[in-house]
Amino acid sequence: MxxxxxxxxxxxxxxxxxxxxxxxxxxxxxxxxxxxxxxxxxxxxxxxxxxxxxxxxxxxxxxxxxxxxxxxxxxxxxxxxxxxxxxxxxxxxxxxxxxxxxxxxxxxxxxxxxxxxxxxxxxxxxxxxxxxxxxxxxxAASRRAEAGLETLSPREREVLGLMAEGRSNAAIAKQLSVSDRAVEKHVGGIFTKLDLPPSDEDHRRVMAVLKYLRG
Missing domain, CATH: 3.40.50.2300 (Response regulator)
Incomplete structure (x- = not known):
C-alpha cells in the first residue's frame, strides 16, 4: 500500500x-x-x-x-x-x-x-x-444547525428557499414583491441565525443553502 x-x-x-x-x-x-x-x-x-x-x-x-x-x-x-x-x-x-x-x-x-x-x-x-x-x-453541530433553521421566520424561510433555487437578491425581491433592501435584511438575519459569520474562505450563501437542504 x-x-x-x-x-x-x-x-x-x-x-x-x-x-x-x-x-x-x-x-x-x-x-x-x-x-x-x-x-x-x-x-x-x-x-x-x-x-x-x-x-x-x-x-x-x-x-x-x-x-x-x-x-x-x-x-x-x-x-x-x-x-x-x-x-x-x-x-x-x-x-x-x-x-x-x-x-x-x-x-x-x-x-x-x-x-x-x-x-x-x-x-x-x-x-x-x-x-x-x-x-x-x-x-452537535448538526443539531445547532437544525435549531438555527427552527428560529427562522416564515419570510426568512421563504427567502432561503428561493436562495436554494439559485435566485439572486434582486430576483427574490421581484418574486416576493419587496425591496432589495428588505431581502438583504432577511439574508443577514438568516446568516446570523444559522451561525454563518463573514469569512474569506466560505461562500455564506452556499453554506446557508446546504444547511437548509440538510434540514
Whole structure:
C-alpha cells in the first residue's frame, strides 16, 4: 500500500514515515503543506493519504480543504485526517459528499499504533474510520444547525428557499414583491441565525443553502 503524508510538524512527519515503512508500507512522499499534498497525489497516485488540518500558510484549515479537493479529483484515494482538532464545518462537507474511504482521528486519542494502522488500512480499502469524539461534535453541530433553521421566520424561510433555487437578491425581491433592501435584511438575519459569520474562505450563501437542504 502506498501512502502520502501531509504534516507540517517535521518530527511527527518523520515519525509517521518510519512507523509505516517499518510495517511494510511505501511512503513515496511526505510533505509539510496542502499544496505539496495535492502535487504529491497527482505524481504518485497513492492508495491513501494522511493529512493534518492546520498547515501553512495560515495554519487554520488548509489540510481539510485540500482533503475535500482531493476527494473530488481522486475519489478512489482514501483520506485519513489526523489532527488535534475537530473542524466540524469542513469535516461535515468531507463526509457528506462521500463517506466511503474517509477517516478522521484525533492525535491525542490514538493510544495504540495498531489502531492507527488499522484505520488507515480500512480507509484505503474504502471503509470509514471516525473517532467517537469527532462523531459527537459533528452531531452537535448538526443539531445547532437544525435549531438555527427552527428560529427562522416564515419570510426568512421563504427567502432561503428561493436562495436554494439559485435566485439572486434582486430576483427574490421581484418574486416576493419587496425591496432589495428588505431581502438583504432577511439574508443577514438568516446568516446570523444559522451561525454563518463573514469569512474569506466560505461562500455564506452556499453554506446557508446546504444547511437548509440538510434540514
Amino acid at each position: 502506498r501512502i502520502v503524508i501531509a504534516e507540517d510538524a517535521a518530527v511527527l512527519r518523520d515519525g509517521l514515515v518510519q512507523l509505516l515503512t517499518d510495517r511494510g508500507y511505501e511512503v513515496p512522499a511526505a510533505v509539510p503543506d496542502a499544496d505539496g499534498l495535492l502535487a504529491a497525489v497527482d505524481e504518485h497516485r497513492p492508495d491513501a493519504v494522511v493529512v493534518d488540518i492546520r498547515m501553512p500558510p495560515t495554519h487554520t484549515d488548509e489540510g481539510l480543504r485540500a482533503a475535500i479537493e482531493l476527494r473530488r479529483a481522486h475519489p478512489a484515494i482514501g483520506v485519513l485526517v489526523f489532527s488535534q482538532y475537530v473542524e466540524t464545518r469542513y469535516a461535515s462537507r468531507l463526509l457528506a459528499e462521500n463517506a466511503a474511504g474517509v477517516g478522521y482521528l484525533l492525535k491525542e486519542r490514538v493510544v495504540d499504533v495498531r489502531d492507527f494502522v488499522d484505520a488507515l488500512k480500512r480507509v484505503a480499502a474504502g471503509g470509514t474510520a471516525l473517532d467517537p469524539e469527532v462523531v459527537g461534535q459533528l452531531l
